Amino acid sequence: MVNKKLTKKQLQEKQLLEDKKFRKHMIIGFSLLLMVAIVVLVFFLYWCDTKFFYRSYSLYGDEIPHNLICMNGNKLEHHESVQFIYNANVFYACSEKCKEHIFRHYDKVAFVADAFSGDTICKSDALIGLKERGKPDIVYFKNMQNLKNYYAAKQEK
Ligand SMILES: [Zn+2]
Numbered sequence: 001m002v003n004k005k006l007t008k009k010q011l012q013e014k015q016l017l018e019d020k021k022f023r024k025h026m027i028i029g030f031s032l033l034l035m036v037a038i039v040v041l042v043f044f045l046y047w048c049d050t051k052f053f054y055r056s057y058s059l060y061g062d063e064i065p066h067n068l069i070c071m072n073g074n075k076l077e078h079h080e081s082v083q084f085i086y087n088a089n090v091f092y093a094c095s096e097k098c099k100e101h102i103f104r105h106y107d108k109v110a111f112v113a114d115a116f117s118g119d120t121i122c123k124s125d126a127l128i129g130l131k132e133r134g135k136p137d138i139v140y141f142k143n144m145q146n147l148k149n150y151y152a153a154k155q156e157k
Pocket residue numbers: 070071072073093094095098
C-alpha cells in the first residue's frame with residue numbers, strides 16, 4: 001500500500017495541500033454564487049429599469065405601443081400603463097392621478113400637435129414615437145407617413 005509508506009510529515013503536507021485546494025474551490029464557488037446573485041438582482045429586481053433603458057434606445061424610430069406610455073406625462077413608462085375610455089376615446093395613463101388629470105383637463109391634455117405636420121390630433125388616435133434616442137419623452141403623429149418623415153428629417157440633421 002502506498003499510503004502506508006508515507007511518513008507522518010508527508011501525510012501532513014498532503015492534508016495541507018488538500019485543505020488549500022478545498023479553500024480555493026470554496027472561494028471560486030462563492031464568487032460564482034455572488035456573480036449569479038448580482039445578475040439575478042439586476043435582471044429581476046431591476047427588470048423594469050433594465051427593460052425601460054433598453055426600450056428608450058430600441059424603440060427610437062418606431063411606433064411605440066400605447067400601453068407603454070402615459071398620455072398625461074407624455075413619457076415612456078417603466079411599467080405598463082392602464083387603459084381607460086373617455087368620450088369614446090381610448091387613453092393610457094401611468095397612474096390614477098394622471099387619469100384624473102386627463103378627465104379634468106380633457107380639452108388641453110387629450111389633444112396634441114403632430115410633431116411633424118403640426119396638425120392637432122387626439123392622443124387616442126395618434127401614433128407614438130420617441131422624441132430622442134435614450135430619452136423617455138414622446139411625440140405624437142397623425143399617421144405613419146408623418147412618423148417616418150419626422151425620423152427621416154432628424155437623421156438628415
Ligand atoms: Zn402619468
